[in-house]
Amino acid sequence: MLRIDGVSYRYRNTETPALREISLAIPAGGVYGLLGPNGAGKTTLISLLAGLLTAGNGEISLNGQPLAAARAANPRAIALVPQDYAFYPMLTVSENLRFFGGVLGLSGAEQKAQSAAAIAFARLEQVVGKRADQLSGGLRRRLNLAIGLLGRPQLLLLDEPTVGVDPQSRHFLLDAIAALPAAGTSVIYTSHYMEEVEAICPQIAIIDQGQVLVDGALADLLRSPEPLLELTLERPLPAELGERYAARHEGALKYCLRLPSTAALPRLLDELATAGCTVLQLNLGQHNLEQVFMQLTHRSLRD
Amino acid sequence: MSPRLLALWLKESIALLRDRHGLLALFIMPTIFILVMTMALRDAFTPGVSIDVSYSVVDLDHSPLSQALIKRLKKGASFRLHDEATDLDSARRSLLNGEQNLVLVLPKEFGARLLTPGGTDGKPAEPLTLLVDPALTPALQLAFRNQVMAALGAVRADELTSKAGKLFGLPVAPGASAEREWPDEIRSEAVRNDRNARLPSSVQQNVPAWLIFAMFFVVIPVSSIFIIERQQGTLQRLRAIGLPFRLILAGKLLPFFIVNQLQAVLMVLVGIFLVPLFGSEALALPERLPLLLEWWAVSAAVSLAAVAWALLVASLARTSEQATVVGGVGNILMGAIGGIMVPKFIMPAAMQKLAALSPMAWGLEGFHIVMLRHGSFVDLMPSLGRLLAFAILSLALAVWLNHRSLAAQS
Numbered sequence: 254m255l256r257i258d259g260v261s262y263r264y265r266n267t268e269t270p271a272l273r274e275i276s277l278a279i280p281a282g283g284v285y286g287l288l289g290p291n292g293a294g295k296t297t298l299i300s301l302l303a304g305l306l307t308a309g310n311g312e313i314s315l316n317g318q319p320l321a322a323a324r325a326a327n328p329r330a331i332a333l334v335p336q337d338y339a340f341y342p343m344l345t346v347s348e349n350l351r352f353f354g355g356v357l358g359l360s361g362a363e364q365k366a367q368s369a370a371a372i373a374f375a376r377l378e379q380v381v382g383k384r385a386d387q388l389s390g391g392l393r394r395r396l397n398l399a400i401g402l403l404g405r406p407q408l409l410l411l412d413e414p415t416v417g418v419d420p421q422s423r424h425f426l427l428d429a430i431a432a433l434p435a436a437g438t439s440v441i442y443t444s445h446y447m448e449e450v451e452a453i454c455p456q457i458a459i460i461d462q463g464q465v466l467v468d469g470a471l472a473d474l475l476r477s478p479e480p481l482l483e484l485t486l487e488r489p490l491p492a493e494l495g496e497r498y499a500a501r502h503e504g505a506l507k508y509c510l511r512l513p514s515t516a517a518l519p520r521l522l523d524e525l526a527t528a529g530c531t532v533l534q535l536n537l538g539q540h541n542l543e544q545v546f547m548q549l550t551h552r553s554l555r556d
Numbered sequence: 557m558s559p560r561l562l563a564l565w566l567k568e569s570i571a572l573l574r575d576r577h578g579l580l581a582l583f584i585m586p587t588i589f590i591l592v593m594t595m596a597l598r599d600a601f602t603p604g605v606s607i608d609v610s611y612s613v614v615d616l617d618h619s620p621l622s623q624a625l626i627k628r629l630k631k632g633a634s635f636r637l638h639d640e641a642t643d644l645d646s647a648r649r650s651l652l653n654g655e656q657n658l659v660l661v662l663p664k665e666f667g668a669r670l671l672t673p674g675g676t677d678g679k680p681a682e683p684l685t686l687l688v689d690p691a692l693t694p695a696l697q698l699a700f701r702n703q704v705m706a707a708l709g710a711v712r713a714d715e716l717t718s719k720a721g722k723l724f725g726l727p728v729a730p731g732a733s734a735e736r737e738w739p740d741e742i743r744s745e746a747v748r749n750d751r752n753a754r755l756p757s758s759v760q761q762n763v764p765a766w767l768i769f770a771m772f773f774v775v776i777p778v779s780s781i782f783i784i785e786r787q788q789g790t791l792q793r794l795r796a797i798g799l800p801f802r803l804i805l806a807g808k809l810l811p812f813f814i815v816n817q818l819q820a821v822l823m824v825l826v827g828i829f830l831v832p833l834f835g836s837e838a839l840a841l842p843e844r845l846p847l848l849l850e851w852w853a854v855s856a857a858v859s860l861a862a863v864a865w866a867l868l869v870a871s872l873a874r875t876s877e878q879a880t881v882v883g884g885v886g887n888i889l890m891g892a893i894g895g896i897m898v899p900k901f902i903m904p905a906a907m908q909k910l911a912a913l914s915p916m917a918w919g920l921e922g923f924h925i926v927m928l929r930h931g932s933f934v935d936l937m938p939s940l941g942r943l944l945a946f947a948i949l950s951l952a953l954a955v956w957l958n959h960r961s962l963a964a965q966s
Contacts, residue, residue, distance in 0.1 A: 303796040324798070333796040337789035341567065343574045348567075355563020356799055384574075400793075 260311030286454030329404030342386035391422025447542035485534035564807025578777030586770030611658035619667030628707035764923035775883030782870035816859035854922035864950035
């Protein structure tokens, strides 16, 4: 269990804190999604967890032990897979793995076994002798991930691990990451791709402007007592109806309305007909993460 | 041995072996420089060697004394007599065509007025004329002029002796002394600490000079790897693993120190075996073990200074291009003022003082103390001390820059 209590962080020479009083309880044995737009504070939080930065105030503990003490007791407990291709382009895949294994303190049979396991996990068998700068974007991401797994960490911090990869490699990476908890590695996964987080993270937190807007089980966040209704109309929605149903204008003549319950739908359709608004398209359903985020911040995730 | 340090050393070594441009700059460039510069500067470092400057003499007098002067000039080994030109016009043409560099014109009545240049009739003797190629250096023009003056003095003394002999009834043939082979009355001797004195050759100057220059070029591979590490987040990953920055620096020091020592071995071999194939003298290393150890101490100190300088440049530069410019230009400047490209002894006095600021000059001075003056370890201390102080200061600055950069990010 990773616990973050009231952690704030402000970079030097900046007015606005990057993180403000963040508190999260991240359970072990899962993939935990940290979702937020660019500049939300995700990478700062990951850097604090990786030991690259030190929190200004607040506390972070791993399994009940302060983070620094936990790292000192087991330097391999937490591993970081940065957003960049953080390896040596002039070395081969196996040389990179041997090097990072070496600096992790692995040697002999243990190093060989760990390298082999990482290669197998990331399916790099075909390219072990190839120089890293000759790999495709997807294979580089896999190598980046494999290096992170060399020390068999308890907690793996993945910072935007699918940026710039083709859809096929993205699916492979997501499947691989989703399988990690079963192998004993918990994952904190940051992304601004909501589809990815929805696909592999049972627990999430949404961060914006250095604050946790919401956190909890993904299913709970998407489940809303108030069904969402997406409407595309022939003419603009009358202001009085828009106000009553908390409508959000989503471009052109498309609106998103919040219904008190599904039973309210026939009445709304009558009112629209009375107002002379022909409904061209109607979609009644659950929230998705994009909608949850927009409800919370009134901004798009990719802004 | 720490497995972490071993991994760092292995990584640096493989990365360097795959860096063709870096290897080219470290091993091929200095080899070429040593060969070319040793050939080019061979005569500049060899006293008494004939200077490849030719001259001709136009003898308008055709007297025994003018011929005696020509014979005297021929004895001088420094300048090469091209021919005795028949007339002034053809001599001027050959000067303009670049066939020779100097023409000495002996005027009519040269012999008759040799002992009375002021003229007994109130009319001064016509002077000797020296036609010169304007491209010839003033130093060589002056040297030839002095040689003519010396020969003229000798012929004049012979003639006086002859006249005095006649006066006293002694049989002296005119110009006879010009035929005699006079021994070289001036011997050059390098001052050093043992008796086996001999002046340094071009190869003894150029091998250490270009070795030092090449050692400092580790700045290219060191900075290129370091900047890749910083730009691609690898340094960040290593920090997240818990690798201290000083260990990362130590991981770079030893491989490049070894590379520098390999350069030293290669350049010495080039000096001993390759340079003689191109007609120059082979490099002579000191034969006694203590001097060889001193030679290695200088090589090690230069290497530490070079690698530390490279790490400082790598810490300063944000991009590979910046590192290439700062490191490359910095090296060329240090080489230029440090007596690598242009030997220090031909620099003006002010530039020689400036040379004292260049770490390359400290290294070259160290090698010269060992190779040319066979100095003791105590004699080497100033050079070694400066190089090591430079290395420590550069490393400290590199560490401080890294901490400052981290502080700025945090």
